[in-house]
Amino acid sequence: MSDHSLFFIETKCELITQVCGTCGIVYAVPRRFHNDGKLSYCPNGHHSNRASAAVLEESVDKLREKISMLYAENERLERSNRSLRAIVKRGKK
Numbered sequence: 001m002s003d004h005s006l007f008f009i010e011t012k013c014e015l016i017t018q019v020c021g022t023c024g025i026v027y028a029v030p031r032r033f034h035n036d037g038k039l040s041y042c043p044n045g046h047h048s049n050r051a052s053a054a055v056l057e058e059s060v061d062k063l064r065e066k067i068s069m070l071y072a073e074n075e076r077l078e079r080s081n082r083s084l085r086a087i088v089k090r091g092k093k
């Protein structure tokens with residue numbers, strides 16, 4: 001039997017996942033680092049911070065808004081197209 005005692009130390013660390021906006025790698029940082037919003041680097045060395053995440057979210061929101069506008073425009077054009085076809089069809093009779 002060994003004279004050495006074994007000590008088990010349990011630690012807890014809450015990790016927050018992040019996605020690098022440059023290379024797309026998903027990694028985790030302790031909540032403390034996530035919350036302070038300081039500049040950090042992804043495992044591949046790209047700059048990453050919460051500000052850039054906020055900018056990405058803003059871009060996504062703008063793109064969603066643009067998509068909605070394009071769907072609405074597409075619907076309007078389809079209605080216009082149907083009306084014009086009906087007029088052409090009536091004119092041919």
Ligand SMILES: [Zn+2]
Binds near residue numbers: 021022023043046
């Ligand atoms: Zn990266």
